[in-house]
Structure formats: C-alpha cells, structure tokens
Amino acid sequence: MASEPQGGLTEYIQHHLNHMTVNFSTDHFWFWNLRADSILVSFGLGVVFCLWFWLYARKATSGVPSKGQALVELAIEFVDTQVKDTFHGDRRTVTPLALSIFMWVFFMNAMDLLPVDLAGWLVQTFAGHEVAHHTYFRLVPTADINTTVGLSVAVLLIVIGHGIKAKGGFGFTKELMTAPFHAENPIAKIVLVIPNFLLNVVETLSKPVSLAMRLFGNMYGGELVFMLIAGLMVSWISFVPGVVFNTAWAIFHILIIALQAFIFMMLTIVYIATAREHH
Amino acid sequence: MEINMTFLGQMISFAILVWFTTKFIWPQLNGAIEERQKKVAEGLAAAERARAELKDADAKVATEIKQARLQSTEIIDRAQAQANAIIEKARVEATEEINRLKAQAQDEIASMAQRAREQLREQVGRLAVQGAEKIVQREIDPAAHKALLDQLAAEI
Numbered sequence: 001m002a003s004e005p006q007g008g009l010t011e012y013i014q015h016h017l018n019h020m021t022v023n024f025s026t027d028h029f030w031f032w033n034l035r036a037d038s039i040l041v042s043f044g045l046g047v048v049f050c051l052w053f054w055l056y057a058r059k060a061t062s063g064v065p066s067k068g069q070a071l072v073e074l075a076i077e078f079v080d081t082q083v084k085d086t087f088h089g090d091r092r093t094v095t096p097l098a099l100s101i102f103m104w105v106f107f108m109n110a111m112d113l114l115p116v117d118l119a120g121w122l123v124q125t126f127a128g129h130e131v132a133h134h135t136y137f138r139l140v141p142t143a144d145i146n147t148t149v150g151l152s153v154a155v156l157l158i159v160i161g162h163g164i165k166a167k168g169g170f171g172f173t174k175e176l177m178t179a180p181f182h183a184e185n186p187i188a189k190i191v192l193v194i195p196n197f198l199l200n201v202v203e204t205l206s207k208p209v210s211l212a213m214r215l216f217g218n219m220y221g222g223e224l225v226f227m228l229i230a231g232l233m234v235s236w237i238s239f240v241p242g243v244v245f246n247t248a249w250a251i252f253h254i255l256i257i258a259l260q261a262f263i264f265m266m267l268t269i270v271y272i273a274t275a276r277e278h279h
Numbered sequence: 280m281e282i283n284m285t286f287l288g289q290m291i292s293f294a295i296l297v298w299f300t301t302k303f304i305w306p307q308l309n310g311a312i313e314e315r316q317k318k319v320a321e322g323l324a325a326a327e328r329a330r331a332e333l334k335d336a337d338a339k340v341a342t343e344i345k346q347a348r349l350q351s352t353e354i355i356d357r358a359q360a361q362a363n364a365i366i367e368k369a370r371v372e373a374t375e376e377i378n379r380l381k382a383q384a385q386d387e388i389a390s391m392a393q394r395a396r397e398q399l400r401e402q403v404g405r406l407a408v409q410g411a412e413k414i415v416q417r418e419i420d421p422a423a424h425k426a427l428l429d430q431l432a433a434e435i
Contacts, residue, residue: 024284035285042289046296050304057307062314069311076308096305102299141289146282252338 006060009231016116016227018136029219039118042141045107053103075103082266084124087273097158098265101151106261108142109219111123113257116226120211143219152208152215155268159207163275175278176200201251207271211264218260222253404432 025032056072065073078098081090115121119139124132141147164172177193179200227250232242408428 030281031283033281033283033285034288035283038285039288039292043292046292050296050299051298053304053308057304060307060311062311063319065311065315069294069308071310073308076305077312080309092305093301095309096301097297099305100300104296106294144285146285147289150284150286151293153286154290154293 002159009228009234012231013224015136016138018121018138020135020137022239035138035146035162037137037139038141038144038147039112040103040140041103042108042147045111045141046104048226049100049107064093073100074235079265083269086266086269087276089276092137094269098269101155101268102261102265105142105151105215105264106258108147109257109260111139111141111142112219112222112226112253114139116223116230138223140219140223142215143223145216148212149208150155151264152211155211155271156204156208159268159271160204162272164275171278207267211267215260215264221248222256226253322360400432400435402435407435 014142019035020037022034022036023032024034053072056069058065060069065111076099079102080095083095083098087094101221108116116139119133119137120135123135123137127135133146138144160172163175167175178189179196181192181199182197183189226246226249229242229245232238335352408431
C-alpha cells in the first residue's frame with residue numbers, strides 16, 4: 001500500500017506487522033487478544049494437511065500405489081526414517097507427531113512465499129479502501145511468536161510426558177534432583193539437589209524457548225526482508241532490482257522454509273529420545 | 280512480541296492436528312507401506328528360489344541329455360553288431376547251402392553217369408551179341424555159348 005497518503009517504508013512495514021486482533025474481555029487486557037489471522041491461517045493449513053493425507057490414507061493400498069499416494073508415502077517415510085534414526089522405541093505416536101509438526105510448520109512457513117500485499121489487496125478489492133486501512137491480516141502464522149511458542153510448549157509437554165512415562169513419576173522427579181551431578185554419599189546428594197534442580201529447570205525451559213525463537217526469528221526476519229524488498233518496487237528506478245532481489249530471496253527462502261520445518265521436527269524427536277533416556 | 284490467547288489457540292490446533300494424524304493418517308499409510316515392504320521382500324525371496332530351482336532343473340536336464348546320448352550310441356553300436364552278425368550268419372548259411380547243393384548235384388551227376396555207363400555197356404553188349412549172332416548164326420549155339428557171351432559183355 002505504497003499509495004497511502006502518509007507514505008513511507010516505515011509506515012508500510014508497520015502496517016504489515018499488525019495482526020488481525022479480536023479481544024475477548026471488557027477491559028481489553030492484552031492477554032485476551034486473539035490473533036485471528038494466525039489462528040485462521042494455521043488452522044486452515046492444518047485442515048488442508050489433514051484432508052490431503054487422510055484422502056490417501058483412507059484408500060491406501062499395499063499394492064501398486066497411485067502417484068498421489070506415493071507422494072504422501074514419500075513424506076511419511078522421510079519423517080519415519082528420521083525418527084527411526086534418532087528414537088529407538090515405539091514409534092506409533094512419535095512419527096505421527098513428527099509428521100504433523102513437519103507438514104504443518106512447512107505449510108505455515110510456505111505462506112511466506114505468497115505476496116506480502118496479497119491479503120491487503122484482496123481486502124481492498126472486495127471491501128474497499130476504507131476497510132483495508134483498518135484491516136490487518138498477516139499470512140504467515142509462524143512469524144507470530146504465539147504460534148511458535150504454542151507449538152514448542154506443546155512439544156515440551158509431550159517431552160515431559162514421555163519422560164514420566166519412561167521413568168515413572170517418581171523416577172522422573174528423582175532425576176530432576178540427582179542429575180546431571182551425581183554423588184555417592186547422602187549428604188552430598190542433598191547438597192546437590194538444588195543445583196541439579198535449577199540446572200534441569202533451565203535445561204527444560206531452554207528447549208521450548210530455543211525451538212520457538214528459532215522458528216519465529218527465521219520467519220519473522222524473512223517476512224521483514226520481503227517487505228523491505230517490496231518497498232523497492234515503489235519507484236520505477238528500483239523496480240527491476242526489486243524484482244531480482246524478490247526472486248532471489250524467495251528462492252533462498254524455499255530452503256529456509258523446509259529447513260526450519262525439518263529442524264523443528266528433528267529437535268522434537270531428539271528431545272523425546274533424550275527424555276526417554278535414563279541418566 | 281506479545282504472548283496472548285493466540286498461544287493457547289495454537290496449542291489446541293496443534294493438539295487436534297496431532298490427534299488426527301495419529302488416529303487417521305499414520306496407521307493406515309504406515310500399514311500399507313509395511314505390507315508392501317513385506318510383499319516386495321516375499322517377491323524377491325520367491326524370485327531367488329525360482330532362480331535356484333531353474334539352476335537345478337538345468338543341471339538335471341544336462342545330465343539326462345548326456346545319459347540319453349550315451350544310451351543312443353550304445354543302441355546304435357549294438358544294432359550294428361547285430362546286423363553284422365546276421366549278415367555273417369547269412370553268408371555262412373548261404374555258403375553251406377551252396378556246398379550242399381553242389382555236392383548233391385555232383386552225386387546226381389555221378390549216379391546218372393554211372394547209370395548211363397551201365398545202360399551203354401548193356402546196349403553195347405547186346406549189340407555185340409547181336410552182331411556176333413549175325414556173324415556166327417549157325418556156328419554158335421546161344422545156349423552153349425551164353426556163358427562166354429556174358430563174360431564178353433561184362434568185359435566191354
């Protein structure tokens with residue numbers, strides 16, 4: 001929306017960084033904000049993924065697969081191989097989890113490749129300029145910290161669940177107190193409880209933070225660069241370099257999209273595998 | 280960077296997604312993949328077995344062909360020997376027959392010659408007697424000189 005009267009690249013970018021927000025409380029406390037765009041896009045993409053895979057899962061044949069089924073199986077076998085290499089145990093829940101993460105994050109990241117002004121343009125075309133000025137819609141759910149934190153906290157809960165399941169409630173709690181520093185005599189053990197516990201808390205909390213921040217940072221940064229490049233296209237002088245940069249960045253971003261989805265999936269598997277290990 | 284309700288919403292979305300994948304996508308597709316893997320493995324094993332069987336059959340066929348060839352040469356040899364024996368036997372028999380027939384013919388010839396000689400002798404005797412009769416009709420009494428004439432006939 002370079003034709004805004006206020007103009008300016010800063011204004012343009014700030015406009016694009018606003019979420020479509022719905023508030024669910026009377027005092028408009030910030031926690032009750034709901035970013036409708038993130039929720040809608042991510043949920044829609046989740047539905048797309050589920051429907052797509054479910055359609056092939058429903059009529060899956062062990063005979064000669066159709067090309068569609070082969071593609072779906074390719075994705076599944078890719079994920080399953082990664083899980084098999086890292087996690088040695090019952091994969092019946094771990095691989096579907098990894099598959100969901102990979103496909104969902106991949107889809108959400110891929111929204112980055114849609115034009116940054118697509119949503120705004122659609123709103124402007126169908127609802128008019130005035131509505132467009134007050135309507136915000138961000139297409140990339142993973143460039144919203146809420147999405148990535150939601151994912152990583154869910155992963156953390158699953159990881160803790162795996163730890164408790166593998167070691168039992170008592171074993172899990174005991175390990176929080178007695179690892180990583182081990183001691184033989186009881187006094188030293190008691191002394192080491194506090195540092196052990198603190199270290200474990202830090203270690204456990206660092207997992208979701210690193211997961212969420214890595215994905216969010218990559219996608220947010222990528223989106224920002226796309227906006228900056230879009231700013232180049234305002235002027236006819238910088239239009240051609242803008243197109244060139246846009247193409248180059250998009251091609252580079254294909255790598256980031258897949259890589260970030262893969263890293264998120266891989267780290268989840270690694271966390272689950274380590275949670276099931278005894279120290 | 281504000282964390283708000285969206286965070287909870289995304290967690291719920293994620294939970295739904297994982298549940299759906301675990302329940303409706305993974306078991307079916309993984310089942311199909313694993314079953315196909317089993318089928319392929321079985322197919323490969325069957326092919327390997329068939330190849331081994333074919334090798335065995337080939338070996339068996341080769342030995343049987345060899346044996347058959349051996350047998351056929353043996354049969355041919357035997358047949359040749361038999362033919363030779365038959366020919367040899369026929370020749371011997373033919374020679375014997377020839378000799379026999381020859382001997383028979385010679386005997387017959389000899390006996391016929393003997394008989395002819397005897398007849399001739401008889402006739403000559405008779406002619407001699409007749410001649411002598413005519414010459415000495417009156418002087419010679421056939422009854423008195425019969426013994427002499429017979430002796431004469433025998434000497435001729």
